[in-house]
Amino acid sequence: MKYLAYTRCEFLRGFRYRANYCATLGGALIMVVIQWSLWTAVYRNTGVIAGISLGSMISYTMMGRVVSGFLSEPVALPAGKRIWSGEIVHDLVKPADLHFQLLFQNLGNALFKLVSTGLPLLTVLWLTGVLKVPRLPVLAVFVVSMLMGYVTVFSTSFLSAVVTFHTKSRVGIDHVYTVVELLSGMYFPLDFFPGWLRTVADFLPFKSIHYVPLGIWSGIIAPGAVASSLRHQLIWTMLMVVASRILWSGAVRSLTIQGG
Amino acid sequence: MVEKTKDVARHVRLYYWYLRANWLSLMAYPVPFITMNLAGVVYSLGSVATVWVLFTRIHAIGDWTFPQVLLIYGLSIFSRSLFHLFWVELMSVSWMVRTGHIDRLLVRPLNPLYQVVAGYLDDDDWGELLTALILIWTSLGMLGQRTVWNILWILVAGISGSLIFASMHIVGNAMAFFTIESSGFTSLAWTIDEFARYPADIYGKGVRTVITWVIPVAFASFYPAQLVFGNGALMRMALATPVIALMIFACAYWFWTKAMDCYQGVGN
Amino acid sequence: MNSTLMSRRSPYAPRPDERDPVIVVEELTRHYRVRLDGERFVEKVSRFFKPRYRYVKALDGVSFTIRAGESVGYIGLNGAGKSTTIKILCGVLVPTSGIVTVLGVEPYRHRTRNARRIGLMMGQRTQLLWDLPVRESFDLLGRIYDLSRETYRANRDRLVEALDIGDLMDTPARMLSLGQKTRCDLALTFLHDPAVVFLDEPTIGLDILAREKIRDFLKAEKKRGVTIFLASHDLDDLEIVTDRVMLVHRGRILFDGSHEELRRVTGGSLGILEDTVRRFYREAELG
Numbered sequence: 001m002k003y004l005a006y007t008r009c010e011f012l013r014g015f016r017y018r019a020n021y022c023a024t025l026g027g028a029l030i031m032v033v034i035q036w037s038l039w040t041a042v043y044r045n046t047g048v049i050a051g052i053s054l055g056s057m058i059s060y061t062m063m064g065r066v067v068s069g070f071l072s073e074p075v076a077l078p079a080g081k082r083i084w085s086g087e088i089v090h091d092l093v094k095p096a097d098l099h100f101q102l103l104f105q106n107l108g109n110a111l112f113k114l115v116s117t118g119l120p121l122l123t124v125l126w127l128t129g130v131l132k133v134p135r136l137p138v139l140a141v142f143v144v145s146m147l148m149g150y151v152t153v154f155s156t157s158f159l160s161a162v163v164t165f166h167t168k169s170r171v172g173i174d175h176v177y178t179v180v181e182l183l184s185g186m187y188f189p190l191d192f193f194p195g196w197l198r199t200v201a202d203f204l205p206f207k208s209i210h211y212v213p214l215g216i217w218s219g220i221i222a223p224g225a226v227a228s229s230l231r232h233q234l235i236w237t238m239l240m241v242v243a244s245r246i247l248w249s250g251a252v253r254s255l256t257i258q259g260g
Numbered sequence: 261m262v263e264k265t266k267d268v269a270r271h272v273r274l275y276y277w278y279l280r281a282n283w284l285s286l287m288a289y290p291v292p293f294i295t296m297n298l299a300g301v302v303y304s305l306g307s308v309a310t311v312w313v314l315f316t317r318i319h320a321i322g323d324w325t326f327p328q329v330l331l332i333y334g335l336s337i338f339s340r341s342l343f344h345l346f347w348v349e350l351m352s353v354s355w356m357v358r359t360g361h362i363d364r365l366l367v368r369p370l371n372p373l374y375q376v377v378a379g380y381l382d383d384d385d386w387g388e389l390l391t392a393l394i395l396i397w398t399s400l401g402m403l404g405q406r407t408v409w410n411i412l413w414i415l416v417a418g419i420s421g422s423l424i425f426a427s428m429h430i431v432g433n434a435m436a437f438f439t440i441e442s443s444g445f446t447s448l449a450w451t452i453d454e455f456a457r458y459p460a461d462i463y464g465k466g467v468r469t470v471i472t473w474v475i476p477v478a479f480a481s482f483y484p485a486q487l488v489f490g491n492g493a494l495m496r497m498a499l500a501t502p503v504i505a506l507m508i509f510a511c512a513y514w515f516w517t518k519a520m521d522c523y524q525g526v527g528n
Numbered sequence: 529m530n531s532t533l534m535s536r537r538s539p540y541a542p543r544p545d546e547r548d549p550v551i552v553v554e555e556l557t558r559h560y561r562v563r564l565d566g567e568r569f570v571e572k573v574s575r576f577f578k579p580r581y582r583y584v585k586a587l588d589g590v591s592f593t594i595r596a597g598e599s600v601g602y603i604g605l606n607g608a609g610k611s612t613t614i615k616i617l618c619g620v621l622v623p624t625s626g627i628v629t630v631l632g633v634e635p636y637r638h639r640t641r642n643a644r645r646i647g648l649m650m651g652q653r654t655q656l657l658w659d660l661p662v663r664e665s666f667d668l669l670g671r672i673y674d675l676s677r678e679t680y681r682a683n684r685d686r687l688v689e690a691l692d693i694g695d696l697m698d699t700p701a702r703m704l705s706l707g708q709k710t711r712c713d714l715a716l717t718f719l720h721d722p723a724v725v726f727l728d729e730p731t732i733g734l735d736i737l738a739r740e741k742i743r744d745f746l747k748a749e750k751k752r753g754v755t756i757f758l759a760s761h762d763l764d765d766l767e768i769v770t771d772r773v774m775l776v777h778r779g780r781i782l783f784d785g786s787h788e789e790l791r792r793v794t795g796g797s798l799g800i801l802e803d804t805v806r807r808f809y810r811e812a813e814l815g
């Protein structure tokens with residue numbers, strides 16, 4: 001598939017900056033130390049918080065650090081009308097669809113982060129006994145769920161970027177990203193939320209970014225609830241991709257017909 | 261010496277004119293300015309909500325009570341927001357080096373670091389400052405410590421803390437002079453800041469030593485807070501905060517000048 | 529410096545070669561380190577762990593002296609080393625080896641002191657405050673260079689008049705055309721009365737009329753005694769503004785002399801500088 005060439009290219013680009021990479025790895029290790037120390041200290045006084053034991057919590061947050069690069073906010077998406085117009089023109093003269101091109105390009109970048117930072121981290125955490133790798137079926141479900149998480153995180157930013165094109169606004173999702181982070185379960189599982197917030201978060205697509213994959217990995221999502229979580233992910237992923245397509249072709253049409 | 265003083269005075273005087281130009285530039289786009297700041301408030305509400313949700317579930321971290329943890333957290337956000345508001349343009353050093361814009365700053369009779377920092381005023385991070393003030397005010401109330409002295413001390417601590425954060429980021433971004441691409445170092449500096457959010461004694465002995473004496477981020481929140489808690493054992497450490505901040509800043513600045521000497525420039 | 533300027537205006541002005549040297553460059557070299565990227569997949573990944581470098585000799589033993597009030601053109605093909613030279617003379621880059629002094633000091637050691645006395649303009653890279661009226665850029669720059677109110681007013685008004693930018697002063701810089709921006713930039717470069725001015729392709733991308741205006745302005749500044757160092761691909765610029773050319777090729781100076789001498793060396797009765805230079809290049813490539 002021709003789009004995989006974009007993935008490969010972006011993946012290799014990561015290898016250009018060695019010193020930069022060492023810094024990234026250092027930062028990832030620091031986050032592991034902070035999160036591990038924090039949760040250990042928090043659980044010193046209690047056994048269970050919101051129905052979650054220390055073991056599951058460590059498993060959730062540590063694995064969260066391993067995949068955080070893979071599931072982080074895509075940075076290279078164009079935002080703002082002028083840049084979009086330029087990109088769209090570029091797209092129109094190339095035999096590749098910009099939407100998919102960006103999706104796969106960004107996948108290359110995310111994979112680089114996963115391989116270069118996530119895997120070493122996982123190895124270290126596994127060797128030190130902090131993380132236990134779950135059984136194979138769970139692992140397989142986790143990987144599928146994580147991939148859907150990737151499509152969600154990408155689509156969130158992509159949709160926001162296309163919307164800024166239509167509304168001519170400069171404010172995009174990245175300016176309110178803390179809300180997405182909270183609702184996605186990046187800092188702690190959604191089980192911590194008070195009832196009403198949990199209801200909101202359960203409805204929104206963002207929980208499929210971190211909460212569902214990590215919940216499956218750590219067992220915080222009970223085996224019985226895995227199927228419905230995956231269904232939630234699948235429905236939202238498809239909805240977001242379809243919405244992206246529609247708004248995207250709208251942007252192309254508005255540019256070619258009305259000149260932007 | 262007289263020369264030096266005069267030079268510093270000149271830089272301080274010019275800062276007003278830079279601020280003015282920055283402010284006018286922001287006002288050239290009033291609508292985005294307002295929407296960006298509204299978004300900034302939502303952004304900060306997002307972080308406040310995160311803290312709030314966390315603390316509805318956990319009531320202590322290690323040996324620290326909820327109000328104490330809140331003050332430490334608030335102080336770290338306070339220092340960080342002061343740093344953020346006035347030093348944000350540090351993050352563009354890598355871009356300036358890549359595009360050669362840094363050359364312009366080097367041919368002017370002003371300190372280049374000063375020019376980088378003075379050249380831009382952050383337009384959307386006033387919400388973070390507000391968040392910090394709310395957290396600090398609330399926690400001081402819970403601790404029964406809303407005294408004038410404490411508030412003055414928190415101001416000193418915040419400024420010192422912002423200098424400590426600035427030092428971290430000066431070093432991180434100065435790496436752009438060696439490596440061109442420095443986003444890894446920039447984000448490393450952001451990550452190191454995170455140490456300041458929680459009480460420093462939750463970390464193991466090695467880490468604690470490092471964040472106290474090598475990369476002294478613990479002085480951006482944990483130690484200054486001890487003065488408010490009246491914690492006898494750590495009081496002396498608390499009072500050392502401004503001194504430590506100035507020392508680390510001097511080191512960072514020295515590193516910056518060395519890094520600039522290595523700067524190659526880009527072809528054009 | 530001042531005494532030199534004064535004496536130049538007297539009827540007994542010294543001959544050019546007796547004036548004070550302003551720029552002295554001896555055996556200047558500058559190398560750039562460039563990282564080599566692998567071509568194949570494996571190579572790219574393995575060079576991540578063990579990088580390889582190549583050194584580009586951008587300048588390879590350059591020597592020249594420029595005296596007060598001279599106006600020198602600096603020509604060369606793309607990548608010949610022109611911008612590198614200018615950056616070193618401005619104190620932006622540190623030389624790899626060799627001696628460089630500008631107005632008696634080494635620029636990279638005393639960058640700030642040097643900065644007060646020189647002006648630099650890089651074509652297509654504006655120093656205007658993007659969102660603000662042009663006037664604001666003048667104000668800020670006047671303050672940065674510590675000009676007294678009178679000096680500032682006098683210089684600004686003179687430059688505004690000379691470059692005909694009075695109507696643009698209240699327009700935000702982002703709304704100006706390239707030619708208008710260039711003229712404003714040029715005025716800013718001369719605002720603090722620099723003794724030496726470095727111009728790196730100032731007329732790049734401009735139309736004939738705009739070029740003419742800029743050349744006239746530079747000629748007038750030259751008459752005022754400013755030393756001009758002009759790197760350009762536009763040979764008409766050089767012919768009109770400068771009275772000496774240096775031709776740099778692959779980091780070495782191939783020729784240094786007047787326009788007439790250049791023509792003589794290439795043995796042509798060719799009247800146009802451009803043809804002469806072209807011939808010179810051809811010979812250099814062959815030899």
Ligand SMILES: Nc1ncnc2c1ncn2[C@@H]1O[C@H](COP(=O)(O)OP(=O)(O)OP(=O)(O)O)[C@@H](O)[C@H]1O
Nearest residue numbers: 525526527528560586605606607608609610611612
């Ligand atoms: N930052 C850099 N890193 C690596 N090589 C560089 C760098 N800057 C310049 N070079 C190389 O040094 C040589 C001289 O470049 P320089 O920019 O001085 O040329 P120039 O004469 O100004 O060319 P042009 O007419 O295209 O502006 C070129 O071979 C260029 O590739």
Ligand SMILES: [Mg+2]
Nearest residue numbers: 528610611728
């Ligand atoms: Mg050049």
